[in-house]
Amino acid sequence: MALTDLVAVRRNEEGIAAVVGILKQRFGERFQTNADVRAVHSHTTTYIPAQLPDGVAFPDSREEVEEIVRTCAAHRVPVIPFGIGSSLEGHVNAPGGGISIDTSRMNRILDVHADDLDCTVEAGVTREQLNSYLRDTGLFFPIDPGANATLGGMAATRASGTNAVRYLTMRENVLSLTAVMADGRSITTASRARKSSAGYDLTRLLVGSEGTLGVITSLTLKLQGIPQAISGGVCPFPSLEAACRAVIATIQMGIPVARIELVNALQMRAMINYSKLDYPESPCLFVEFHGSEAGVVEQAELFGEITAEYGGGPFLWTKVAEERAKLWKARHEAYWSSLTLRPGAKGLSTDVCVPISRLADCIAETEADIAEMGLIAPIVGHAGDGNFHVLVLLDPDVPAEIARTEEFVGRLNRRAISMEGTCTGEHGIGQGKMGFLRLEHGDGVDYMRMIKQALDPQDIMNPGKIIPLS
Incomplete structure (x- = not known):
């Protein structure tokens, strides 16, 4: 479709x-x-x-x-x-x-149970609002999709983001929710207990349902302790394949990386110009480590050794909060920086997710498609979990550009599915990806219906x- x-x-x-x-x-x-x-x-x-x-x-x-x-x-x-x-x-x-x-307007924080590391909020509370409220408790909510989205919307779309490699996604961080179902009745899907064997898992059914089964009105969420120390930085690589291989090695070594983001050379060019970064115009990994003062130093040093084995470096890292904030602000502004590559164009953002062992192959074939089809389309990725995004810059008033973009997105989705991945790691199906659901799930779609x-x-x-x- x-x-x-x-x-x-x-x-x-x-x-x-x-x-x-x-x-x-x-x-x-x-x-x-x-x-x-x-x-x-x-x-x-x-x-x-x-x-x-x-x-x-x-x-x-x-x-x-x-x-x-x-x-x-x-x-x-x-x-x-x-x-x-x-x-x-x-x-x-x-x-x-x-x-x-x-x-x-349903933006009240109802309860914070600091000893239990959880809280209950109404659906209209945003992630930034919650973390601002939690700051003095020593706790935070880690799911970070980039936009300051509402937590109800994040649950409905099964959002994740840059922290997912360590803190996972909304699916794992919603303990329970209350939703108004299609007949107007409300249900609460679970308790605050960290595990249960009682009945069907209605929480997971509604998380990711994109509003097609009910309207989420409140959620009980897992919280995390604010790390004692954080280190992070940027490491350039000679190629995307080398960067992907370094990601795989980092995960296999068991280094508890909190964020590990992949940026291709074109995206890096846009970020350098837009956010005034002083880094090479080459594929890069943005990384962050959470833990103790000694732990984050050790993790950064180990990561530097791994990247050197794949031709990466120098790995420039810091524990200074202001310097790290600048890096992650640039990463979160990747969409806006990309638009400068073709002023006046509209961006179509699409995502797929594959097993991390296939990430290098999937991105390499995708870049080949971009070159073959004459597209301007930078790539960023949550490399630690095999998820990456492509932003195709197009003129929506030119039918030929729309057709070419649709062909590209179709190729990308089919490629990811053929590699035992998914046509969407975090954007969801909505209207745009309905045509690929059966290719991914087969007869499972009939049971969803x-x-x-x-x-x-x-x-x-x-x-x-x-x-x-x-």
């Missing part, structure tokens, strides 16, 4: 009109039908066309979410959960119209995403 072949969802004009009238009367200014507000809530950071909801509700509580969903269910009107709109595959579009539920039909028989929860029912 081409990225622009979006699944059609039939509009229920009569039902939409009824729901808009009911919610406008019930919520007043907290229900908006203004075109600008609706447009923001169809935001997509790819060229997938915007599909606006018919109204945007701003609930203050789980009970109000229940009320909105019950109203929509009674009239068979779509519900589209919304965090801050930073997802990348059209997740918050409304192909059949309906009601966007914006959770931004059965789950969707059982939990949402009217197909009102974020329809037209992941798995079409029609």
Whole structure:
């Protein structure tokens, strides 16, 4: 399926009109039908066309979410959960119209259990808000997807980020959640216990469901202790293959690296110019180590020895917080720096993930595709877990460029799947990658559809995403 072949969802004009009238009367200014507000809530950071909801509700509580969903269910009107709109595959579009539920007002931190290393927050709390609140407790929440996303949205898209090699993903860091299901009832999926053998794992079912099964309203999350010391730096390499081999060796040696990010030469050029870095314009690894004062020094020195074996270096590292912050700010601004490579172009960000033993091969073949197809497309990667991103710069008003980009993304997805990987390590399926789900999961997609039909028989929860029912 081409990225622009979006699944059609039939509009229920009569039902939409009824729901808009009911919610406008019930919520007043907290229900908006203004075109600008609706447009923001169809935001997509790819060229997938915007599909606006018919109204945007701003609930203050789980009970109000229940009320909105019950109203929509009674009239068979779509519900589209919304965090801050930073997802990348059209997740918050409304192909059949309906009601966007914006959770931004549900931003309370409900409990912090410091002794148990966990907390409970409402879905609209952002990761930066939570970590600011936790600073004086000596704890932090480690999942870092780059954008200051809401934690509800991060759970819904099974987000991860630069820290995943050490702290894993949202899947492993959500102990429990509360969600409003398609009939308007709320469920809490688990307790605060660190493990349980009681029944089906509903937490993992809803984490990564992209709003297609329910609206997440609160979460209980694992926390980590703020490290006593942190070291980190940048190491250049003569080739991407050498950098990937160094990553594999680092992981196999058991060095507890907290971050290990791969940047190709083109991306490094953009970052040098945009963020004023003083590094070679070559493939580089950005790394960080967490631990004791002695431990982070030892880890950095061991990593330097490994990189030298693969022709890397010099590995310039530091424990100075301000210097490390500059490096990671540059890494997190990779998207914006990439846009300077082709001013006026739009960026299409896509990602895949493969076993780390196949990372070098997958990236090498991908770079060959980029050269063959005449694309401008820098690469960054969470190399420690085999996940990498390609940002294709294109003019969305030129059909030939869209076609070439779609062909490239299709090749990339099929390549990753053929290497026993996945068509998306962290962006999700949304609308853009629906055509590759069966290639990856085969008949498993039929069972996913059965789950969707059982939990949402009217197909009102974020329809037209992941798995079409029609």
